[in-house]
Amino acid sequence: MISRTLPIKILRPDSITAGERAIAIEVPVAIEIDGLGYAVMMMTPADLAEFTTGFLLTERLADSADDVRDIDVFEAEAGWIVRVGLSERCKGRIHDRVRHRTSDTSCGLCGISGLEQLCKPVPRTPPRPATPVSALFAALAGLRAHQPLNAATGAIHAAAACDRAGKVIAAYEDVGRHNALDKLVGGLAIAAQPVDGFILVTSRVSFEMVDKALIAGAPMLVGISAPTSLAIDHAREHGLTLLAVARSDAILVVNDPWNLFENGSEGGT
Template identity: 65%
Template sequence: MSGERLEVVRVLHADGARSTAERAVACETPVAIEVDGLGYAVMMMTPHDLEAFATGFMLTERLADGVADILAIEPFETPAGWIVRVFLAPSCAGRIRDRVRHRTSDTSCGLCGIASLEQVQRPVRQAPPRPSVAAAALFAARAALRSHQLLNARTGAVHAAAACDRAGTIVAAYEDVGRHNALDKLIGARAIAGAADAFMLVTSRISFEMVDKALVARAPLLCGISAPTTLAIDHARAHGLTLVALARADTMLVASDPHDAFG
């Protein structure tokens, strides 16, 4: 399910010689999310760990406040892709109806702008806790991350999101062709486990959405191996999230340090 082997043609630069070979290719398929019988989103993603993904997606979309609000998750495969049916507690039912009604009442042109503005203005319910981790732990997790990217080792085409303890040991990692999906899988799985981790590490650039998801998960610190965007830094600073980017073997960039953890 995570990938398949396909025949490709390899071309050499030196003399243009060609040969056939097999290569592992990451699986990407549409996954439709239905909430209480209403279509909400179609994600292009790697179709494994779908229950963890759906849990994280419900939380980061603010459709549910906690795991207890998610009554059931039913993934099933169809010829066109996957469908994941999610059923929420009655106390959350109004959110999906309002969201779907809003989406269907606007033109496609206006929807993009309105949806983006709504996302920027979504409230953050609680500030993240102060991180209790030394820089050495971040370097340790960064060094160990590759050994947890099993699908990427075979395909070279997927992102990873990992949960780490105070020593920098990676305690859980999830992969997906989409960076947001990988983080939602991690957030969902850790919420189901009731775990409180020292920090999260992602292989992608750090955008506004990645920071927003980390804030919903109340991660003390988000670390990425690629660069942050301006809006990501602004969002982290505005809501008290410690943000570290461009994590390399010998250096990293502290973009937001509200608790002076690295002072």
């Protein structure tokens, strides 16, 4: 169950009426890796295998979906538990980075033990985007159709992979913006499907969202809300094309390392 309907009251300037509303389910999901507790995430209990795969990739505990073994997802009294194993070549990493943390839906970096853990390696430089401006607005217009849970509850973020024409080819929802993006990263990795166009997220663009897009190998990240300074710095350091405050009438170009969006240009080719 990812939502439930609850009775509510509706206040208006001249009346109070009874009603009901679909409410998004938020539960703790404990991640156990090779028998060791690693993280507890507050999230939507759907697509947990994809989330776990993406989470291990973006945490740099796995290098590919093949390194993620034996995912076992089950519901417990207090929430959900995901037990997963790592390939032999990756097993040592968990012992170097074991931590117990409780992450809320606003920050997947809460609980790291030191600032040096922010400086995790990025395996490759993002490719040159080949997406015209028209595709960006097409994706924005089409994204709502891929957000059924948010349509019902109004409380859910989405992360979508879009092709060069702006068609949404994969999308995941979660109460946590970073969880939604991890689900997308994991789903794409499991399907061995590269990001041909760009990743579109319905949230602000933070350092971690940029970092996850880099791990996914996306040519470009587009956010509906604003970026943070650290997100911009991270994108500039690693050559990720970054767009933000994406609306139906305008989009801000925050980092354009390929000079795709010059005045009068149609963007990528």
